[in-house]
Amino acid sequence: MASNKTYLFKQSINRMLTQIEELPEGQYTMANDMELTRQLNISRTTVRACIEHLINNGLVKREGSHKIVLRQPEDTDFFDIENKASTKDEQIEKYFMSLIHHGELLPGDRFSELSLAKNSGCTTISVREFLIKFSNNGLIKKIPRGRWQMVEFDEAFAKELIDFREMLEMNALNDLLRAPKDDVIWSELADLLRAHQEVRADMENRYMEFPDLDKAFHFKLRDKKPNRFINQFYDIVSFICHYHYQWDKNGELERFTVACNEHIAILENLISNDHASAVLAMKQHLESAKKTLMGCVHGLEV
CATH class of the missing domain: 1.20.120.530 (GntR ligand-binding domain-like)
Incomplete structure (x- = not known):
């Protein structure tokens, strides 16, 4: 059920669909899993789950290590993740929690406000305010140059x-x-x-x-x-x-x-x-x- 998919999954699907739309004329092969992991800043597990979704919806098929595009995406293939009733605070929270839940952020990992803003579709101001709020609980900490680090709790x-x-x-x-x-x-x-x-x-x-x-x-x-x-x-x-x-x-x-x-x-x-x-x-x-x-x-x- 679409409503039960995580924000990260929905956003990753939408970004893959956009990539398919933007493929040069005559090219019908998606990037490999490793390249998608790098481009979308998600784990290989998330990439595989997203590709399985695209296969089940008749958008692509696997031929060996290749992913062949079968058709162009339609409006109904995209997830509605804008949620006009949702504030930017809620949007960055959904994205950040999804990263943690899927193991994209682990103890000791460092990340930047800029990368979170870019990948979540939020402003750096919204991201910074969200991170400051959560830094009060001691589970993330600020480090120099607009960067943060995941820490353990005791x-x-x-x-x-x-x-x-x-x-x-x-x-x-x-x-x-x-x-x-x-x-x-x-x-x-x-x-x-x-x-x-x-x-x-x-x-x-x-x-x-x-x-x-x-x-x-x-x-x-x-x-x-x-x-x-x-x-x-x-x-x-x-x-x-x-x-x-x-x-x-x-x-x-x-x-x-x-x-x-x-x-x-x-x-x-x-x-x-x-x-x-x-x-x-x-x-x-x-x-x-x-x-x-x-x-x-x-x-x-x-």
């Missing part, structure tokens, strides 16, 4: 984050449980439950859709009490818990499956008005999240 930071998250999310759950039964939140939670169930039914193929569900789930829980300071905290949570670059990618399917099942248990208990079970399910989910996060910090035990 045990103390992780434990403080866990304690604060537990307090906020249990408080949000209790607020939600007090919502009237005719509140629109309950139909929205039912929609979210169905989205989780659809992904779980084909988890092996769709597990990469879970981070977006994860973020939607935790943001929806606090929907009854919006708070700008809590919003800032959840920006950090998204950065670390949903997109953290130190996670072993080989364990993602298992972790996402566990978390998806825990979300479903919470949502089912909320919708069925079983308050006690909803609270217990949330406590279980937060305990699992604690073990996962602490495991990111040099294999620490909780």
Whole structure:
């Protein structure tokens, strides 16, 4: 489903389609994977996923190591990533988080404001403001000449984050449980439950859709009490818990499956008005999240 593709994937597809449109007359072969990796500043994994998408949509075919263009792109082949309701802050955040989630930025990696601006379609001012905001959490740091570096977070930071998250999310759950039964939140939670169930039914193929569900789930829980300071905290949570670059990618399917099942248990208990079970399910989910996060910090035990 197109809506479940990441911003980086959609943007990379659009850039490949533009490259196809701009091929010289009589040339019907795309650049090789290594060259696309360099041109688009994405990983080979992302390149392969994008090429597979183009093949499935009848735009190209593989002949050995070559990618032969079968037809010119149509307007419907492009993803709509402009999202006029989205601010530049949201646009750079989507792009930056996608880089981290796909392993394009790793601990110790350096990157420039200019390259982020160019590849995300944002201004350097928007990029700089976004990076300054996230530098406050200690996970990226400024280095000379408009450059930044990814850094690790330590045990103390992780434990403080866990304690604060537990307090906020249990408080949000209790607020939600007090919502009237005719509140629109309950139909929205039912929609979210169905989205989780659809992904779980084909988890092996769709597990990469879970981070977006994860973020939607935790943001929806606090929907009854919006708070700008809590919003800032959840920006950090998204950065670390949903997109953290130190996670072993080989364990993602298992972790996402566990978390998806825990979300479903919470949502089912909320919708069925079983308050006690909803609270217990949330406590279980937060305990699992604690073990996962602490495991990111040099294999620490909780």
